[in-house]
Amino acid sequence: MRVLLCGGVIFAHALLIFADEPRYHLKSAVPDAMASLIYAFLRPTLMTSWFILGGWAALKSFRSRGPAQFARERMTRLLVPLAVGTITFGSAIKYIELRHGIDIGLHGFRLVDPIDTPFFTFFPHNLAYLNRVSWSHLYFLAYLFLMSLLMLPLLSWLVRRAPPAGMAPRWTVHGPALVMGAYLAVTHGYWPYLPNLIHDWANFFFFTLCFALGALVAWWPGFEARLRSEALWLAIVMLVAFAGVRAWEDTTAGRICVGLLGWSAFATFTALAFRFRPGESRLLTYLNDAMLPVFIIHHAPLLLIGWAVLTVPMAVWLKIPLVALGGTAVALAGYHWLIRPWPAMRFLFGLSPAPGKNAANRAAMAAVPGE
Numbered sequence: 001m002r003v004l005l006c007g008g009v010i011f012a013h014a015l016l017i018f019a020d021e022p023r024y025h026l027k028s029a030v031p032d033a034m035a036s037l038i039y040a041f042l043r044p045t046l047m048t049s050w051f052i053l054g055g056w057a058a059l060k061s062f063r064s065r066g067p068a069q070f071a072r073e074r075m076t077r078l079l080v081p082l083a084v085g086t087i088t089f090g091s092a093i094k095y096i097e098l099r100h101g102i103d104i105g106l107h108g109f110r111l112v113d114p115i116d117t118p119f120f121t122f123f124p125h126n127l128a129y130l131n132r133v134s135w136s137h138l139y140f141l142a143y144l145f146l147m148s149l150l151m152l153p154l155l156s157w158l159v160r161r162a163p164p165a166g167m168a169p170r171w172t173v174h175g176p177a178l179v180m181g182a183y184l185a186v187t188h189g190y191w192p193y194l195p196n197l198i199h200d201w202a203n204f205f206f207f208t209l210c211f212a213l214g215a216l217v218a219w220w221p222g223f224e225a226r227l228r229s230e231a232l233w234l235a236i237v238m239l240v241a242f243a244g245v246r247a248w249e250d251t252t253a254g255r256i257c258v259g260l261l262g263w264s265a266f267a268t269f270t271a272l273a274f275r276f277r278p279g280e281s282r283l284l285t286y287l288n289d290a291m292l293p294v295f296i297i298h299h300a301p302l303l304l305i306g307w308a309v310l311t312v313p314m315a316v317w318l319k320i321p322l323v324a325l326g327g328t329a330v331a332l333a334g335y336h337w338l339i340r341p342w343p344a345m346r347f348l349f350g351l352s353p354a355p356g357k358n359a360a361n362r363a364a365m366a367a368v369p370g371e
Contacts, residue, residue, distance in 0.1 A: 001273045002053055003287045007328070008046050009137070010298050014324035015039040017306045018316050023109045023194060025097040025136065026303050032316045041242055041261075044190070047140075048180075048262030049269070051207040054144050055151070055214025062155040070155075074148045077292075081350035082141040085296040086133060091123045092300040094134040096307060098122075105131050106198050137299050139195040143204060147211045154212055158219045168226040173267060176213050177237065181259030183209060190258045191250040210262070224274055231271035238264040285355075293339050293349040294331040302327025 016024045019039040020031035062070045097104060101114040115122070126132035135142065184190050189202035197204060217223050227234075241264060244257030278284060305326040309319045339345045343353045 001049075001270065003284070003291055005046060005049055005053070006291050006295050008042060009050075009295065010302065010328055011320075011324045012039055012042045012046060013137070013299060013302055014306065014320045014327070015042070017303075017310070017323065018320065023104065023192065025093055025102060025104065025134070026100055026306050026310075027102070028310060028316075035316060035320065037246075040246060043193070044245070044258045044262045045238075045265035047207070048210050049266040050140060051144070051147070051210035052214035052217070052266050054147070055211035055216075056218040057214075058148055058151070058211070059155055059158060059215040059218040062152075063159050067152060067156060071149065071152075074145055076347070077350045078141045078145040078148075080348060081292065081296055082135070082138050082145070084348045085138045085141075086135045087127060089297060089300040090134045090136055090138065091126055091132075092119070093136045093303060094126065094132060095119055095122050096300075096303045097134065098132075100307075103131075104134065104194065104196075106196050107131070108194055108196070108199060109192075138296065139197070140295075142197065143195070143207055144211075146204075147208045150208060151211060151215065155215060158215060163220040164222060166222055167229075168220060168222040170226065170230065172220075172223065173226050173230045173234070174237070177241075177260045177263035177267075179259075180206070180209060180263050181256035184255035184259045185252045188255070190255055213263075227267055227271045228274055231268060231275075234264045234268045234271065238268050289340070289351065289355050290332060290335045292351065293335040294328065296349060297334050298327045298331035301330035 015035045015038055017026050018028045018032040018035040020036040021039065021043075058070075061073060065073060095115075098112070098115045101111055103110050103112045122132075183206055184202075187202040187206070189206050193203065194200060195203065237260060241257045241260035245254055245261055248254035248257060302323055306319075306323045309322060312319070335349075339349050339351070340355060346353060
């Protein structure tokens with residue numbers, strides 16, 4: 001499932017160039033209505049699901065390692081690739097952003113005069129200035145690291161206790177959606193969406209709530225059976241909630257619908273993943289190993305390709321797959337030839353020393369539906 005989510009994030013980044021959301025590194029002068037509609041669905045569902053699965057995998061990892069080793073593993077798997085990705089690909093993303101008169105950072109979002117300096121005049125001198133580097137999509141790694149530390153007491157509490165026997169009650173499948181919606185309504189979260197941590201505490205703790213829910217789901221085997229039985233109702237809630245998001249947008253009702261949509265989409269697609277769980281294969285093993293490097297790498301080449309096709313006289317619905325597939329291909333090529341065979345590069349991108357050698361990581365991944 002995480003492989004599919006990674007593909008969804010790449011597709012969402014391609015959509016975002018052409019969607020009506022203004023806060024992005026590269027924007028088309030004329031937004032596309034269909035791209036805007038699809039992105040409006042993907043944004044709350046993808047990131048909510050990422051953090052829920054982050055909590056799910058964290059409990060599996062914590063159970064096999066213990067607190068001290070778990071904290072060390074979080075540092076090497078999250079902080080090291082965060083630093084590497086921000087310095088290298090974050091510099092390229094910031095350059096593209098500033099070339100187009102956009103500046104996104106700790107201060108928020110603003111339009112600026114475009115720069116016209118060559119990239120290697122900009123880099124590496126930009127590294128001396130905090131406002132000349134972007135962590136962009138890699139905020140996910142920073143947030144996940146902080147959540148992992150904050151949730152250590154919960155993870156420790158869960159591994160010491162046996163889950164209830166039997167199928168989970170029905171309310172456990174639908175209740176989290178109401179909790180998430182109520183939280184966003186009270187904190188005025190989700191809009192605007194600028195994950196820089198400094199001005200994003202409402203969303204940070206919303207995603208921390210998602211992380212905690214993921215750990216609880218992983219702890220309780222009876223949840224899976226109940227999830228399968230409620231898949232149809234969850235899908236209905238998902239569609240109704242998305243209609244509410246589009247109708248009410250940046251209002252209290254809209255925020256409640258975001259919470260309902262995020263959880264019901266995760267639960268619906270997880271129920272499908274449980275039902276159609278693929279067997280082990282060399283391809284799936286390869287993609288699972290490639291997922292984190294591809295996530296780190298893809299954004300910079302995707303934006304470069306997007307920049308190149310912006311002014312090309314071509315239909316938007318040809319440009320979007322071209323940008324998404326091009327960014328994916330470059331990222332996979334980088335993983336295959338520059339990262340996968342080399343232990344030092346694997347360490348820098350958060351991987352175990354050699355493909356398939358880390359049994360604990362394989363066990364944690366196998367516990368995630370759809371993997």
